Structure formats: structure tokens, C-alpha cells
Amino acid sequence: MGRWGMRLFEGDQNIDIALQINNTFGEGEKDDLSLSHMIHQTDMLAPMMMRMYYQTSEYGEELQDMVSKARAKLDTDGLGRKLMDHWRAKETDRGGEYRFIIAGALLMRAGAEIEESDMQHLRELVPRIHCSPGYELPLFDQGFRGPGRAQFLAAFDNYKPSVPRNYQEPSCFHCGQVGADSGKVPMKCGGCRSAWYCDKDCQKAHWKQYKPSCIDPSRAWTLNV
Template sequence: MGRWGHRMFEGDRDFDLLGDLQQHVGMKEKWEYSMAEMVMTGLSAEKKKYVREKFDVDNYGDTLFANCKAKEGEWEGKYCTIILGTVLMSVGARISSQNMKHLRKLAGEVQCNPGFTLCLFDDGFRAPGRAQFLAALDHYQPGKPRNFLDLSCFYCGKTGEDTGNPMFKCGKCKVSWYCDKDCQRGHWKYHKSECAPPGSRWMLNV
């Protein structure tokens, strides 16, 4: 199916990497929940706490980061490290300041497309997904899970929980979301080529 949206986990490739992540980082233990469940299925607070404690014991999350970073020279290796970061943030696991800096650095190095592009070149982020990831880093707090399914601003990446205000949808295309009018105006130069009423655009949000 490819991508059906612009943010993280709105495309098949992100799910594929989630599914492969345990093997990629060398997790041989049998875990009760898959990486995909940790990010996508909204585990209860109690279950997230349980998973978080498993990541935090003996700095196991740092071990997984080290294993992932050692493979960043492989195809999509850097993006795999970013996916690992989303898993840890999704349950509120501890991430060292060094690894937080590394994740921010990778976000600037991984390919990022402003919007629709041919599938052959559609690796890594789309711009709203990178903004979403950077906002997650900015608002990261150990012990506080980050929900990557929450609506996020296509320009700054913040969620309604970050701003204290609900997101609003572009009135014309009904696809892009923003936290305020300033972000909508800031995103317009990227969004205008794809902004068309539903039913009149051809796969622009895929």
C-alpha cells in the first residue's frame, strides 16, 4: 500500500521496520509485547510501565541503542535507530542525553521528502513526520509515554497535549493538521502544491 499519510507510522515501511526491529537490535529475549504493539496499539498505562521497567533495568535501552548504532551503515540503518527511539519514547523509557543528541542528529541526516514523491524515492521521513519526531524529542520526559498516534501539527510537529489546544484541519484539503494559524501559514509554501479538495486530488496524501 505504500504510504497513506505524511507522519510517522502512516506507511507500510515504518511498520515493516517495527516488525524487524527486535531482530535488528539483537533482542533474543521473549517479550510479552512486540515493538509494534508498544507503539501502535495503545498499551494500558500499567503495561507501558511494565515494558518501561524492562527497558530501564541495567540500562538495557542503552544496549539496544548501541546495537542499533553499530548497524547504521546498513540500508535504512539510521532510520532504524530513529524507529527504536520512537519505541522507547512510546513507553516513556529512559533515553540517555547522548542518545537523545544522536537521535536529533540522525533526524537531520535521514532522507526527508516535503510531500508526495515516487515510491522508489520515498524512504525515511516525510516532512510532517520529521517535525513530529523532533517535537517528541523536545517534549520527551522519562516515565512519560509519547503517543505517536496523536494528531500532530504538519509544520512544528507538536500535539494538542504539547500546546494545550486542539489541532485543526486544513479546511480545503482535509488532510493537513495544525496547532495554530501561524503554523498553517508557515507550512503553506510546502503544502500549497498538494492542497486540493477531497476527490479532486490524485494520490497526493499517499
């Protein structure tokens, strides 16, 4: 299992789940919601040319169009509700509760409408999902990392229909907020240059949990973090 980050959609597990959810209603072109494509740009294992393309304005426009079309599909004829009903019905399957959370995260990514009953259920599920503050053996890496959990909760608390939530935007590893939530541009950790924080207060509050994972990039390739 690949893991190149600690937030949502920065590991193979979440990408694989997103692909499953994307194909909820079939694999034909007309059934493709493009949900998984909206989060693939975080894949740091992609070829260099593809990662460079993710940084261009051309891709930014393509992504914005993709998100708008996905939202239109999900909000038409209750398709988003049908998707949530489908994955909620599978919660008793192994990993089913976490898949439902990822389904909710993808709908928030598109800015699609989510029923209040589903929002309440997502809130109830979060404490039941395994969460690791940092490194986890691949066999047990089956839920949130701490920053991903904070990121999801911040997205949940700031959710508004028709307003997409970009999970690749820098978000605080402690509280999960992005700049639009806090009014502050998140700053990078000076040690690992991989974590973001709203300010020194958030960094200090998170330090005890994050300290084992705060590794200088020049050494990170030798460690499985």
C-alpha cells in the same frame, strides 16, 4: 510500499522497521517488547472492524497497559540501552541511521529512559536523513515526510522519561507539537481534512510545502499521495 499518511508510522517502511526493532532480542514471547504493537493503530489499511476497535475505551486501556509493560522491560537491566547500542552499531548498514532514529522514537513512545549520549546522537542524525515535504515515489520514500520529521523533533524536544509520546495524537504538520506541548488543540485543515495545525500561523507557514498534498478526500483515492 503502502503510505496512508505523512507522519511517523503512517507507512509500511516505518512499520517494517518497528517490527525489526521489536525483535531485537529474539522472537520468543518473553522477548517481545510490543513496541510495534503500540503504533499499529495508525494502519488505515487494516480491516474496518479493527480500525473501529482502535477507537474504543477497551483498546485504550489495553494500549496503556502495553505501553507501561514495555517501559518496565526497557528500563530494567539496561534493556533500552542495549537496544539502542544494537541499532547504533548497525548505522553503517543501508538505512541504518534512519533505523536508529525509529528505535529512539519507539523508546519515546514507551516513555523509556534514553541515555543523554543517544539523545545527542539522534539530534545530530536528523539533518542527515532524507526528508520529502510531500509526495515521493515509493522507490525513494526512504526517510521522513516533512510532518513526520517535525513530529519527531517535537517529541524529542518535549521528551521526559516515564512520559509516553503517542504519535497517533494529532500533531501540527508545521511544528510537530501536540496539544500538551503548545496548549492548543490542533485544528484540521479545511481543504484535505487530513493535516493538523496549532493555529492559522502554523498553517500559513507550512502552506507552500503542503499545498501540493492538500487534496479533497473525495479525490484522494484517485491519486498516489
